[in-house]
Amino acid sequence: MTAPTVDVAFACPSELGEGAIWDEREQLLYWVDIVLNKVYAYNPANRSNLAYDVGESVGTVVLTEAGQLLLGLRSGIAWLDRHTGKLTRLVDPEPGKPHTRLNDGKCDPQGRFWVGSICEREPQFDGGLYCLDHDLSLKQRLSGIQCSNGLVWSKKEDRFYYIDTPTQEIWGFSYDAQTGNLRDKCVVATIPQQLGCPDGMTIDEQDHLWVALWDGGKVIRVDPQTGHVELEIPVPARNVTSVAFGGRELNQLYITTARAGLSPEARADQPLAGSLFHLTLPCRGVVAKRFGGRVS
Numbered sequence: 282m283t284a285p286t287v288d289v290a291f292a293c294p295s296e297l298g299e300g301a302i303w304d305e306r307e308q309l310l311y312w313v314d315i316v317l318n319k320v321y322a323y324n325p326a327n328r329s330n331l332a333y334d335v336g337e338s339v340g341t342v343v344l345t346e347a348g349q350l351l352l353g354l355r356s357g358i359a360w361l362d363r364h365t366g367k368l369t370r371l372v373d374p375e376p377g378k379p380h381t382r383l384n385d386g387k388c389d390p391q392g393r394f395w396v397g398s399i400c401e402r403e404p405q406f407d408g409g410l411y412c413l414d415h416d417l418s419l420k421q422r423l424s425g426i427q428c429s430n431g432l433v434w435s436k437k438e439d440r441f442y443y444i445d446t447p448t449q450e451i452w453g454f455s456y457d458a459q460t461g462n463l464r465d466k467c468v469v470a471t472i473p474q475q476l477g478c479p480d481g482m483t484i485d486e487q488d489h490l491w492v493a494l495w496d497g498g499k500v501i502r503v504d505p506q507t508g509h510v511e512l513e514i515p516v517p518a519r520n521v522t523s524v525a526f527g528g529r530e531l532n533q534l535y536i537t538t539a540r541a542g543l544s545p546e547a548r549a550d551q552p553l554a555g556s557l558f559h560l561t562l563p564c565r566g567v568v569a570k571r572f573g574g575r576v577s
Contacts, residue, residue: 285514285560285561285562286560287514287515287516287517287536287558287559287560288558288559288560289553289556289557289558290310290323290325290328290535290556290557290558290559291323291328291330291556291557292553292556293330293555293556293557294540294554294555294556295314295317295319295537295538295539295540295555295556295557296314296315296316296317296539296540296541296555297314297315297316297317297522297539297540297541298312298313298314298522298523298537298538298539298555298556298557299312299313299314299315299340299341299384299385299481299522299523299537299539300312300313300339300340300341300342300385300386300481300523300537301481301523301524301525301535301536301537301557302342302343302344302387302525302569303525303526303527303528303531303535303566303568303569304344304569305527305531305568305569308324308325308326308529309322309323309324310322310323310325310525310527310535310557311323311342311344311350312342312523312525312535312537312557313339313340313341313342314339315338315339315340316338316541318334318335318336318337318338318339319332319333319334319335319339320332320333320335320339320342320350320352320361321333322363323557325527325528325533325559330557333361333363333366334366335352335354335359335361335368336368337354337355337356338354338355338382339352339353339354339355340353340354340382340383340384340385340386340396340399341353341383341384341385341386341387341396342361343386343387343388343394343569343571343572344388344569344571344572345360345571345572345573345574346392346571346572346573347574347575347576348363349361349362349363349576350363351394351413351572352368353383353384353385353386353396354382354383355382355383356370356373357370357371357372357373357374357375357376357383358370358371358372358373358374358383358394358396358413358419359371360576369576371413371417371576372413372417372419374396374398374409374411374419374421375398375408375409378398378407380400380401380402380405381398381399381400381401381407381408382398382399382401383396383397383398383399384396384397384398384399384428384429384430385397385429385430385431385432385481385523386432387432387433387569387570388569388570388571388572389412389434389441389458389461389570390434390438390458390570391458391459391461391570391573392415392570392571392572392573392574393412393413393414393415393461393572393573394412394413394572394574395410395411395412395413395422395432396410396411396413396429397409397410397411397423397426397429397430397432398410398411398426398429399427399428399429400426400427400428406425406426406427407424407425408425408426408427408428408429409421409422409423409424409425409426409429410422410423410426410429410432410443412461413572413574414574415572415573415574416574417574420461422461422463423443423463426445427445427446427447427448428445428446428447429443429444429445430444430445430446430479430480430481430482431443431444431451431479431480431481431482431483431490431492431493431523432444432482433482433483433484433490434456434484435456435484435488436486436488436567438456438458439455439456439458440453440454440455440456440488440505441453441454441455441456441463442454442469442482442484442490442505444479444480444482444492446478446479446480446495447478449471449472449473449474449478449479450468450470450471450472450479451468451469451470451471451472451479451482451490451492451503451505452466452467452468452469453466453467453468453469453505454466454467468508469503469505469506469508470490470503470505470508470509470510471508472492472494472501472510476494476497476499476501476510476513477494477495477496477497477498477499477521478494478495478496478497479492479493479494479495480492480493480494480495480521480522480523481493481522481523481524481537482524483524483525483526483566484566484567485502485526485564485565485566485567486564486565486566486567487564488505489502489503489504489505489511489564490502490503490504490505491503491524491526491534492524493521493522493523493524493536493537494521495520495521495522495539495542496519496520496542497519497521498515498516498517498518498519498521499513499514499515499516499521500513500514500516500521500524500534500536501513501514502514514560516536516538516558517551517553517558518538518539518551518553518554518555518556518558519543519547519551519554520538520539520540520541520542520543520554521536521537521538522537522538522539523536523537524536524537525566525569526565526566526567527559527566528561530565531565531566531567531568532561532562532563532564532565532566533559533560533561533562534559534560534561534562534566535557535558535559536557536558536559536560537557537558538553538554538555538556538557538558539554539555540554540555
């Protein structure tokens with residue numbers, strides 16, 4: 282596959298764009314700016330970008346069957362009513378840890394919400410990965426996490442792939458669809474430091490992984506069976522943060538980026554840093570799963 286050209290979808294100087302997810306019902310792309318406390322709804326039909334200010338750092342947004350949005354915030358998990366902008370707070374997975382906040386998250390094939398934390402003060406690497414069930418009960422799935430990022434499930438629902446960014450690794454687990462239990466952890470790919478740091482991740486219909494590279498200026502496609510990097514797609518921003526398939530055919534790859542971490546000189550050299558990008562691919566993604574629970 283030849284690397285296609287990346288285009289600007291929406292020019293936006295976001296400080297820390299993240300969390301891209303496609304709403305196939307409304308044909309919208311949701312994404313966030315962690316630093317500016319924003320949840321965005323980008324409409325490619327008219328290139329508008331509606332903003333919700335949620336008042337605190339927001340690491341991720343996922344869709345729900347009930348029509349609301351579910352967020353991972355600094356203070357924990359919350360609902361966002363996309364019609365009124367009202368927040369309903371649910372649970373804080375890490376109370377008493379002011380040095381952590383929630384970061385990337387996705388829903389599993391059974392409609393449970395998985396979200397992990399990032400440790401903002403070293404060397405306290407005591408973050409975790411958590412699963413919110415339909416009844417709003419919460420269970421910790423992994424511990425000792427430094428910077429929880431990309432997470433996806435295979436088409437057969439028997440494999441789970443996950444990134445703890447500072448390890449430079451993509452981990453694979455056997456996944457029990459009924460219980461959500463993880464076992465048999467292995468490293469399916471190690472990303473060379475010179476390529477960048479693995480950040481957000483999505484999966485295509487062939488079960489290949491698409492990974493955003495922070496400080497790498499690119500997106501890569503990885504075969505988890507071999508660990509081989511099959512494709513590198515340059516992005517005109519050094520800090521690439523998340524990826525999501527979208528469009529009516531799910532063959533559009535949306536890419537979020539960040540200005541955070543760039544010097545004034547680097548910001549001048551990368552005027553599009555922080556923007557939302559997209560490109561058309563000869564392969565397709567999969568529909569994002571939705572949370573199956575409701576506000577109690």
